[in-house]
Amino acid sequence: MTLTKNKYYFEALDYFPHNLSECMDALNYALSYEPEDADSLCLMGRVYTEIVRDYEAAKNYFEAAMQSNIANINTPRYYIECLMNNEDYHEAEKLIAFALKMKGIDKADILYCNALLYERKEEYNKAIEHLKTAKRFSYCRSMTDTLNDREKFIREKMPERRKKVETV
CATH class of the missing domain: 1.25.40.10 (Tetratricopeptide repeat domain)
Structure with a gap:
């Protein structure tokens, strides 16, 4: 340089x-x-x-x-x-x-990108898994807050699980 x-x-x-x-x-x-x-x-x-x-x-x-x-x-x-x-x-x-x-x-940042990738592919469970892994490598409050906010956002996008209705 x-x-x-x-x-x-x-x-x-x-x-x-x-x-x-x-x-x-x-x-x-x-x-x-x-x-x-x-x-x-x-x-x-x-x-x-x-x-x-x-x-x-x-x-x-x-x-x-x-x-x-x-x-x-x-x-x-x-x-x-x-x-x-x-x-x-x-x-x-x-x-x-x-x-x-x-x-x-910054592994947390790269794992966050990985979560975004899975979110774009509509593989929400995998996205959340990568966010949880990213939290292990997060060493500052702002990144942890970003990861928590993204997890909440993805959970809101997830289709609701259908409840089984039992007949009596």
Whole structure:
């Protein structure tokens, strides 16, 4: 990482997502200094996922970020989100499995993504199981609250179980 690249990357991060014009200028400068910087490529992928909603372009940036630095723990979470938004569930499952093996990654966050994946696939019981597992790896109140809120939300979406009516 060069100091100049860092300066522009952190400027882009500071501008994202509120001042997209300045963010893109700074991000393009960062990438001109170091075209294969995983953090800058990941942020560009986030721009295309969260703002532009061009998931195919975003996937290209995330793939480049992963190829540049496979151990970068910032990229998988956002790449998983992109894959789920694009309904590439099988790819998301593979990336989740890989990310859970990465040293230093926030496992609660990745397991939360896994729960969201199962929720999208309408496999609510599996989603709740993954939320419960994520709680074991949650080490801050805000993440625990997020997990509890999501579990409540999913339970509300679950179809009611039919009660057996016994005849006398």
